Amino acid sequence: xxxxxxxxxxxxxxxxxxxxxxxxxxxSMFDYFLWYKKYPAEGPTFxxxxxxxxxxxxxxxxxxxxxKSAKHLSLHxxxxxxxxxxVYFCAASSNNNDMRFGAGTRLTVKx
Amino acid sequence: xxxxxxxxxxxxxxxxxPVAFWCNxxxxxxxxxxxxxxxxxxxxxxxxxxxEEAVDDSxxxxxxxxxxxxxxxxxxxxxxxxxxxxxxVYLCASSPNGGLQETQYFGPxxxxxxx
Numbered sequence: 001x002x003x004x005x006x007x008x009x010x011x012x013x014x015x016x017x018x019x020x021x022x023x024x025x026x027x028s029m030f031d032y033f034l035w036y037k038k039y040p041a042e043g044p045t046f047x048x049x050x051x052x053x054x055x056x057x058x059x060x061x062x063x064x065x066x067x068k069s070a071k072h073l074s075l076h077x078x079x080x081x082x083x084x085x086x087v088y089f090c091a092a093s094s095n096n097n098d099m100r101f102g103a104g105t106r107l108t109v110k111x
Numbered sequence: 112x113x114x115x116x117x118x119x120x121x122x123x124x125x126x127x128x129p130v131a132f133w134c135n136x137x138x139x140x141x142x143x144x145x146x147x148x149x150x151x152x153x154x155x156x157x158x159x160x161x162x163e164e165a166v167d168d169s170x171x172x173x174x175x176x177x178x179x180x181x182x183x184x185x186x187x188x189x190x191x192x193x194x195x196x197x198x199x200v201y202l203c204a205s206s207p208n209g210g211l212q213e214t215q216y217f218g219p220x221x222x223x224x225x226x
Contacts, residue, residue: 009151031212032212034214036217041219042220043117043204043218044154046214046215046216049214051212093212099215100153102153
């Protein structure tokens with residue numbers, strides 16, 4: 001069962017514009033959410049996280065928004081840069097420390 | 112600070128052969144994870160260790176997969192015998208204490224191709 005879903009396999013944006021990556025989850029027990037970034041031939045790298053007690057967390061150009069009632073989170077990158085081109089994974093965990101990942105969204109930022 | 116180290120980076124074997132992957136976590140990290148990542152999908156947990164104890168191996172196919180972390184530091188994941196469907200990337204991750212809301216740090220993975 002896919003408890004974390006990233007319905008857009010790919011996204012293409014122009015450099016300087018905003019990138020919005022979306023993620024939905026089904027398990028209401030999830031209370032911690034993360035975004036990982038993955039370049040080819042490398043492992044996923046932690047990008048940003050948010051606890052369920054918050055609805056927004058910001059780190060430089062990256063902001064994660066959490067809508068618990070909709071079981072939806074999103075990652076905003078602004079302004080987007082060509083170096084942001086990668087696969088982005090959404091992940092969620094609950095109090096049993098069981099982390100589930102989405103299938104990933106491939107972001108391409110065009111110069 | 113060195114990250115999670117995995118070897119080999121790539122492995123090609125014929126079906127029914129055994130294969131082993133090695134992982135050295137970040138120094139001081141007590142919790143170690145092995146994940147399987149199929150093409151076009153996210154990582155899926157195979158096994159989680161707290162020091163040398165496997166605390167979650169519910170997703171590990173125990174008929175052919177085994178893992179060990181004898182001294183609570185580095186770990187080995189083994190497949191015997193390998194099947195065509197085992198072709199995937201095997202990721203190792205570590206975290207300080209496996210606590211709640213703790214970030215996991217991933218190694219580069221071992222890409223396995225079974226022919």
